[in-house]
Amino acid sequence: MASEGASPVPASSGTGGPKDPYVPVPYRVVENSSETPDTVTLTLHPVGGTRVPSFLPGQFNMFYAFGIGEAAISMSGDPHVVGRLVHTVRAVGKVTTALTRLRPGDVAGIRGPYGHGWPLEVARGRDVVIVAGGLGLAPLRPLVYQILRNRDHFGRVEIVYGARTPSDLLYYGEIQEWRKRSDLRFQVTVDSADRSWYGDVGVVTSRLPDARFDPSRAIAFVCGPEIMMKFTAQALEARGLSDEAIWLSMERNMKCAFAQCGHCQFGPHFICRDGPVLPYTRIRRLMALREV
Amino acid sequence: MSAEGDRYVLSRKDVSRLLEQLHQRGYTVLAPRVHEAALVYGEIRSVEELPSGWTDRQEGGTYRLERRSDDALFGYNVGPDSWKKYLFPAHEKLWTARRTAEGFEVEESRKTGPRYAFLGVRACEIAAMHIQDRVFGGPYADPGYQARRTGALIIAVQCGQAGNTCFCVSMKTGPRVTQGFDLSLTELLDGNDHRFLLEVGSERGAEIAESLHLPVAPPKDVRAAGELLDRTAAAMGRTLRTDDLHELLLGSPEHPHWEEIAQRCLSCTNCTLACPTCFCSTTEEVPELDGTKVERWRRWDSCFTLGFTQLGKSSVRRSGASRYRQWLTHKLASWQDQFGSSGCVGCGRCITWCPVGIDLTVEVPVLRTGARSKSSEGTAKP
Incomplete structure (x- = not known):
């Protein structure tokens, strides 16, 4: 049995913070950089010198747009850079649309961090396979930073990233840098493209058969749409990876983020508290069912 | 000195003295009342507001109030609402935020709880509170729930009858109230002697019981109360196998x-x-039209x-x-x-x-x- 993911940090652990777990802390936007036509990456600093709580790759915050509402958004920045928060947000509903429209100087609210992140300690000494689909790269990026910072703690590092089209690729410049590295293989594929795209075309699972890792000592971290994660897990198993070595980050509707509002239940799991990162072995039966 | 487990006789006319004691201590007394053809929990000021002589007839999809042949105060089972509506209100303001030069400022709304006395809490309802205690406790304990729950005085009523849709025996939550109460009442209706067996369940309950200067319960009343609960347990309208x-x-x-x-x-x-x-x-965001102020509310939701x-x-x-x-x-x-x-x-x-x-x-x-x-x-x- 695989161990639990990285431990959560209680949101109100700092002294002087809000006592009511629903209360957000104001943060000022210092940068809004466009990733794709509907996705931005926001950098935020706390208003009035509040300490930014440290977080673990894979954890998330409740991100609040004044007068609009809250959405659960993963941290997408480097966990070692202190004093700021980085979130990548895609405009889907009214809250996320409002968040993507925040400009430098605007103030939003943050509460968190919540949930269990990627179990990096379990990955020590092993080959690491990271598979991201679409916006799923955002919660994996802090993990990549962490791995690169301690690169010699790991064996081979293989990253496969799939997006719908070339214009949907996140962190484009950074990916180009990563692709130049010799201690990392970063494959990019898109579902469809026009003739200006020279890269791979095909779903993300099509890149897994020739991904370079030793199934007997590898660990896989997967994030993307649920259907993509399901097929990725199957493809990784087909490569000989045991289901205990596959970790997924699940997404569900969330209102509270601390297992009290009931929205994010997935079988017995509260995705907010027990996840969002869960071992495939614990959820594979639920993932095979419809409308859980 | 009264202590946990002590038993007294509370006569029908002494119920108003009990209410007085609760009011004197600053409690808002909440109890079942007849409201829109159902027994609904609400505030009572006097014993006359209790549903004297009423009972309920329940079936799948059916609820009817009927007159009893006696003047029992608690001769019915649970109605459409539960104490949940007080401990975890259907609609609760969490906080207010105001625009400021520096962005916005949040003012917490849930700092103190009211002082509730719940009168007429059934065994299944105490079990339900213990279940919600686990939901709203822990590292992210809900401050509103905690304040209301710890402040609430629980005056239980032992069920003298089972409803047609009751199955607390199957769920091992009743009908006998055994824990989690301050005072408990068993209504005894034999002959013309309408009275209650009052049992003390906590220090807080003991202090109130003592202030009433009640006679100690005779063994026959303790026995009668036990037999009543045995009959209730045997009369459950529903059963559910739970082991699997x-x-x-x-x-x-x-x-x-x-x-x-x-x-x-x-x-x-x-x-x-x-x-x-x-x-x-x-959660709901309720902004002012001018955009300077916003309230955040929590509202019951349903997985349906x-x-x-x-x-x-x-x-x-x-x-x-x-x-x-x-x-x-x-x-x-x-x-x-x-x-x-x-x-x-x-x-x-x-x-x-x-x-x-x-x-x-x-x-x-x-x-x-x-x-x-x-x-x-x-x-x-x-």
């Missing part, structure tokens, strides 16, 4: 019966609102709504069958994984208040047999 519920529900996600139930279920959410343990909620599982532009549980399956599987099975107990206390509200009379004590046995025909395990007495 965890495996049964978690092992039946694709049973065709979910679809059959969905043919009848209206997804109206009544069962979840009437349930004393259902805890799901959503389509929007409950909205993710992006769609919802995870789109079919009625998947939503009923979620509710029942959570209530009876995954609740055990999450909180160490069943989420059901056997109060029967979800049966009585289902507009189409869906009865989990009938549906569960169908899942067990695997057949589409209904077994007789959970059917009511004639």
